[in-house]
Amino acid sequence: MKKRFFRYLTLIVLLCLLTAQAIPASALDTVRFYTTEMQYAALSDFAFQAGAVDFSASHKYRDQLLTDDQKALYDLFVCSTPSDNVCMMDLETLPPLPAVSDPRFQTELAAYLSELVLPAYAAAVQDTPMLFWTGRIGYSCSYSIRGTELESVTVICSAVPSDGFSGADYDSMCREIQDVLQSVSFETGNRRELLRQFHDYLCETIVYIDSSYAHNIYGALVKGEAVCEGYAKSFKLFCDLYEIPCMLITGNAVTSTGFGPHAWNAVRMEDGNWYAVDVTWDDQDEIYYDFFLIGSQTVPASFLKITFEESHLADGDFYGNGVVKMDFPALSAQTYTHTHVYDEGTVTVTPTCQNEGTVYYACLGCEIGYSETLSKLAHDYVGSRCSMCGAQAPVFGDCTGDSVLNCKDVTRLARYLATRNPLTGVSELAVSEGADCNGDGKINSADLTCLLRYLANIDPATGKSSVELGK
Numbered sequence: 001m002k003k004r005f006f007r008y009l010t011l012i013v014l015l016c017l018l019t020a021q022a023i024p025a026s027a028l029d030t031v032r033f034y035t036t037e038m039q040y041a042a043l044s045d046f047a048f049q050a051g052a053v054d055f056s057a058s059h060k061y062r063d064q065l066l067t068d069d070q071k072a073l074y075d076l077f078v079c080s081t082p083s084d085n086v087c088m089m090d091l092e093t094l095p096p097l098p099a100v101s102d103p104r105f106q107t108e109l110a111a112y113l114s115e116l117v118l119p120a121y122a123a124a125v126q127d128t129p130m131l132f133w134t135g136r137i138g139y140s141c142s143y144s145i146r147g148t149e150l151e152s153v154t155v156i157c158s159a160v161p162s163d164g165f166s167g168a169d170y171d172s173m174c175r176e177i178q179d180v181l182q183s184v185s186f187e188t189g190n191r192r193e194l195l196r197q198f199h200d201y202l203c204e205t206i207v208y209i210d211s212s213y214a215h216n217i218y219g220a221l222v223k224g225e226a227v228c229e230g231y232a233k234s235f236k237l238f239c240d241l242y243e244i245p246c247m248l249i250t251g252n253a254v255t256s257t258g259f260g261p262h263a264w265n266a267v268r269m270e271d272g273n274w275y276a277v278d279v280t281w282d283d284q285d286e287i288y289y290d291f292f293l294i295g296s297q298t299v300p301a302s303f304l305k306i307t308f309e310e311s312h313l314a315d316g317d318f319y320g321n322g323v324v325k326m327d328f329p330a331l332s333a334q335t336y337t338h339t340h341v342y343d344e345g346t347v348t349v350t351p352t353c354q355n356e357g358t359v360y361y362a363c364l365g366c367e368i369g370y371s372e373t374l375s376k377l378a379h380d381y382v383g384s385r386c387s388m389c390g391a392q393a394p395v396f397g398d399c400t401g402d403s404v405l406n407c408k409d410v411t412r413l414a415r416y417l418a419t420r421n422p423l424t425g426v427s428e429l430a431v432s433e434g435a436d437c438n439g440d441g442k443i444n445s446a447d448l449t450c451l452l453r454y455l456a457n458i459d460p461a462t463g464k465s466s467v468e469l470g471k
């Protein structure tokens with residue numbers, strides 16, 4: 001610890017020298033810097049309150065950060081590695097501080113830094129299981145003053161490797177994690193089923209032991225040893241890989257033996273609601289599903305007879321000292337049950353005037369869908385031909401197919417309708433397409449009425465009827 005701090009201090013001094021060179025001496029009054037120790041002293045001065053987010057759309061703690069500088073730092077943390085863990089960033093927005101000569105200046109600058117860095121680091125670690133190597137954050141800044149005005153602030157952060165991690169091992173550890181991820185295959189399709197496979201895989205491969213890497217994905221996935229944090233971060237990693245909205249939730253848990261820090265997950269399902277998953281507690285002698293996609297009011301079958309909400313007290317208190325409180329989604333009251341939620345449907349076979357079509361409705365949450373038949377389209381007559389199939393346009397009212405309209409057509413249509421089986425739609429007699437006298441796409445008694453009116457209204461002088469067919 002001491003050694004690490006010394007190295008860190010050296011870096012800051014170096015940075016100050018560099019900064020001092022970059023700014024013309026005449027313009028520059030002072031370059032000062034803070035040490036990590038000084039900022040920790042100022043921590044009690046603030047508590048970060050997360051920005052309000054809409055959890056129907058958000059599943060990242062990043063969305064709760066309040067400023068662009070916090071988000072920019074978060075993005076740097078996400079990319080950092082043990083060998084490249086020092087992030088330096090010029091602040092876009094200068095902190096609103098008392099005059100440099102004011103004794104409060106330094107304390108307020110320190111508080112500003114804490115409020116900037118601590119939430120960004122917390123959000124990055126909670127959102128990113130691959131940041132498995134870091135356990136703490138060190139930070140300081142250098143700043144320049146022109147006259148009495150603060151001119152620029154450069155924040156210097158160092159994500160500190162957890163005990164046991166060294167930069168030398170990092171690449172090989174990443175490869176080992178990748179190897180595990182490539183060796184497991186989960187079947188895709190049904191979100192609930194996929195989550196069950198993650199849950200079961202972790203229960204089957206992990207032994208609950210508080211060993212060196214037990215708090216992160218390396219211990220859980222590679223060593224097969226983890227405590228709650230390792231289980232929950234691995235579960236989140238799988239969800240991230242399969243693009244299932246999932247958050248790491250931290251707080252305290254109530255057990256028959258007491259009360260202590262705990263980590264679990266919340267998952268958003270396709271119904272838009274959030275459900276809890278606690279893989280750690282389900283990893284018993286056999287795999288339990290007491291804590292698989294359950295609601296806040298669910299009472300597990302095999303544990304204390306209290307609701308999930310009573311046994312799992314989420315607090316979002318990342319550092320455990322109240323300094324950074326992140327928000328987390330409210331759970332559905334009840335355990336998840338799958339109700340199919342269908343999409344708008346995809347036409348798999350396009351209907352024509354010759355053939356029926358098919359539309360397929362897929363469930364958004366599982367692989368079960370269903371098909372519906374789309375009726376044949378009516379011919380699209382352009383002039384005397386169908387534009388789709390080229391069929392000759394019918395003579396409306398011609399039921400016998402002789403192209404002449406007379407009482408034979410009435411007889412044929414009447415007999416066709418009288419002998420038609422209502423269930424099968426099959427009749428003793430065939431009629432030609434012109435039997436659809438009114439052109440509504442159906443052949444029924446309305447067509448018979450229409451044909452009779454046509455014939456009754458023929459003017460003997462011209463041979464033309466005052467009633468129009470096909471309308």
Ligand SMILES: [Zn+2]
Pocket residue numbers: 338339340341363364365366367368
């Ligand atoms: Zn479904």
Ligand SMILES: [Zn+2]
Pocket residue numbers: 353354378379380386387388389390391
């Ligand atoms: Zn056609």
